Amino acid sequence: MRKLLDFLISKVHWFLFALLEAIAFMLVYRNNAYQQSVMFSTANVISANVVSVGGMIGSYLNLREKNRDLVERNGQLEIEVLKLQRQLEIIMADTLTFRAYSNSSTKSFPYDIEIAKVVNNSVSYLSNYITIDKGRLDNIERDMGVISEHGVVGIVSTVAEHFSVIIPILNPKFRLSCKVLGSGYFGSMSWDGKNTQYAKLDELPRHVDFKVGDTIVTSAYSAIFPEGIMMGVVSSFEKQHDDNFYSLKVKLSTDFTNLNMVMVIKNNHKNEQQSVEKDSKGND
Secondary structure, eight states, X not given: OHHHHHHHHHTXXXXXXXXXXXXXXXXXXXXXXXXXXXHHHHHHHHHHHHHHXXXXXXXXXXXXXXXXXXXXXXXXXXHHHHHXXXXXXXXXXXXXXXXXXXXXHHHHOOEEEEEEEEEEEOOSSSSOOEEESOOGXXXXXXXXXXXXXXXXXXXXXXXXXXXXXXXXXXSTTOOEEEEETTOSOEEXXXXXXXXXXXXXXXXXXXXXXXXXXXXXXXXXXXXXXXXXXXXXXXXXXXXXXXXXXXXXXXXXXXXXXXXXXXXXXXXXXXXXHHHHHXXXXXXX
């Protein structure tokens, strides 16, 4: 305590100077309108800057949640678009059945989505994998389709309680039936292990009418993905060894080097479809 008193006594002239400066500042401020105006304006500027910085920090902290909400809304809109496409196909096929279909279209559309965050992702290997933060406790199962807001990502291969691993397009194990948008003909989509921006669509019949720039989407021949999900666009094409088929080079719509949020698609009718197909094969 004595040392503290000695220190204060040794610095008393500085404390006296500070006190006098404060008194002088107060007298100038109270007796001069111009100084009051300047100080008031300066205080307002500082306050506004502090509020602005605080708002920016708050916005940044809320950005992750807003981005998640945006992805979820995009996923719901994607499902609604697919529902409308299905209704349109029914209308074009038979306008007499539209009334009955439209009354039950919401119930009959079998797909639901679950939003998930990518926690691990590889693009530099021949066999790449993606890990997401949703698992068995979130009703994620093997062989569920996974998409981003831009298009197909891959298929769930392994599921734990809190995490799942996805086989993405950028993996030779991935194969999916796809078609040229507007065409009923389909081929097999796969990756050749070369460029992360491109995949190839093989076994497309030679008489199919298409051109560079056409859109490639998922076909109806899958119990994993709805028909019409974006895959990419035709970049180039060539004949396969069998002259009856084309091989298309497809620029992928999903950027796997910048993948943050994904949507896992659940087909509520998948087990029923696979069961009846298995029974049918067993009867051959």
